[in-house]
Amino acid sequence: MLAVAVSRDDSASVHIGERLRDIADWTDHTDGSRPDADGGGTVYRTDSVELREFDALHLELDGVADAFGHADGADGRTEPALLVFASRHAGETGPLLTAHHTGNVGPAEYGGEPGAFARACPNAHRRVLAALREHAPEGYEVGMEATHHGPTDVGVPSMFVEVGSDDPQWDDPDAAGAVARAILALADTDPDAPDENGTRRHLVGFGGGHYAPRFERIVTETDWAVGHVAPDWGLDAMGDPERNRDVVRRAFEASAADYAVVEGDRPELKRVVDELGYRAVSETWVRETTGVALDLVAVVEERLGSVDDGVRFGERASEYGSDANGGGGDLAVVALPDDLLAEAQGIDGEAARAAVERATVAFETSESGTRAGGRALVAADCDGAALVDDLAAVLEAKYETVERADGAVVARESAFDPERARTLGVPDGPKLGRLAEGEPVTVDGDEIDPAVVRVEREHRFPVDDSAG
Structure with missing residues (x-):
């Protein structure tokens, strides 16, 4: 079930709640077990969504998930899988629709606990940003923010979905309607990406600005989702990563993540991430592993080397599912025909690279990933002759005759x-x-x-x- 919290102390939240009730078919219920100010009283439900109203601002609603899921006059309860705070965004950013997770990398100036994080919902966050882009009225930007303010104790995966950034936008029915539609798009969305043998395509973000363009690119252009984002100002507030190892660990745990992208030169933070058993990767790594089973990524990096060191994936990587065909037992490391490949790349680099990609599961590169060469990981049924023929065909653009002998x-x-x-x-x-x-x-x-x-x-x- 999707839970939606509306704050009566937030005009934008009230407008979003009104638009939610206009758009969907709700049934009214009464919850007399809680005060009206605390989410009781009239409750609105569809088959998969429940909406409740609270007097307090959202950032003060610790443990708010407990208010949801109670049936009329019955003891049974359906715990929500995901909770959304329909909210306003304030700032000097003009018309903006945004979404973010909650928590405090450093001190807790606006709700929650210091150095603590609410459980993020990376997959749902990725979905709601796409829905905001789909429904945004003309003139509105869509973006994601870094983790900030409370509450840090929600009870289930949660996020804020907001209209910004001042009174005209908070009162704009079109903006409220866009946010309402984006929230309803989450009705059947899991908070987390699917499990891939004990890990997920979730990242923690460290560094960068509050509006996190690098992490927004990742969410928009790859199949990875981003949980908590600790921006530069948050990391500065946190202080030395070594003395705040628990805060770093909590960011990963609350994001259900094993990977992080660290923006900027932060070797001490990367060292702490590694010592905690997580892994800092580059944006390039994230892009190159998009569409590739994480089990296969592990096999490739064990046998060829790191993606960050230049290993790239071929077209045949798509043939391997989440179990990487039993750990890659049917894969073999072979040497690429480097002399032939180098000559072909000198004639037509794109055609030569395409030939290698068609034939391989993964391959080594040099020059920042631009030139293939060295070793490759290939399937047992790889037709080596086909790769040679494709490369030989590239040579025909330069040479008068090309033959195998x-x-x-x-x-x-x-x-x-x-x-x-x-x-x-x-x-x-x-x-x-x-x-x-x-x-x-x-x-x-x-x-x-x-x-x-x-x-x-x-x-x-x-x-x-x-x-x-």
Whole structure:
């Protein structure tokens, strides 16, 4: 069940609540077990959503999940799976729809406990941002914020979904309606991403600004979700990571995360993350592992090396599900045909890279991931000859003939020989250039045919079909 908390002390929250009741089909119930000011009285329900109103501001509603799920006149209770605070956002940010988790990286100036975090809902947060973008009225930006303010003890995974940033927007029925629709889109959304053998595609964010553009990119452009985000100002308030290891640990636990992206130069924080048993990864790592089973990522990094060190995934990575086919037992590490590959990449880098990606599960790269080369992880049924053929086809754009012979790709070309031209009296300069371009030239009254100053050259690129 999705729980929605509306604060009567927040005009934007009241408007969102009104729009929620207009949009969906609700039934009215009465909860006499609690004061009206504390979520009792009239309760609104659909099959999967329950809405309650409170007098206090949201950041003061510790343990608020306990108010939800009580049936009329009965002792039974359906605990909500997710709770959303329909709220206002205040700031100098203009028209803005936003969502964020709650907690305090440092002191608790606005509710909650210091160094504590409410249980985040990374998957639902990712979904609500997409829904806000879908429904946002013209002129409204959509963004995510770093973790800030209370409550830190909610009882179930939760987040704030907000209209900002001043009175005109708080009173805007279109903005309230957009937030209402985005909240209702969460009715059947799990708070967390699916479990992948004991971990999830959840990240903790450390560093950056309050409006977290890096983490918003990750949520928008990858299949990873972000839980708590501790911005620069929060980390400064927290202080030394070593002395605040428990705060760092709580951020991971409250995000159901094993990975973090750390923005900026924070070696001490990364060391603490590692010592706590979590892993700091780059945005590149997050992007490259999108769409790849995390079990397979582990197998690839164990056998080839880290994605952050240049390992990349091929198209065949998509064939492996969450169990990575029994831990990658049907995968083999092979050497790529580096000489042939280097020549092909020099002719058409995109075509050569595509050939490697088609043939492999993963492969090594150099030059910041731009050039394939070295080793690859391939499936047992990998057709090494197909990769060689694809690379040989790239060579045909440069060479006159390309063929397979005696464990090699043999490429032949007819090339201009400037030394032969000079022996025929052709001086350096325009005539030498025209001759190199295939034009006849006249020297001392004699015409020199371009064919007589060309030589046949053969290039051999060793290959092992069984290794690709």
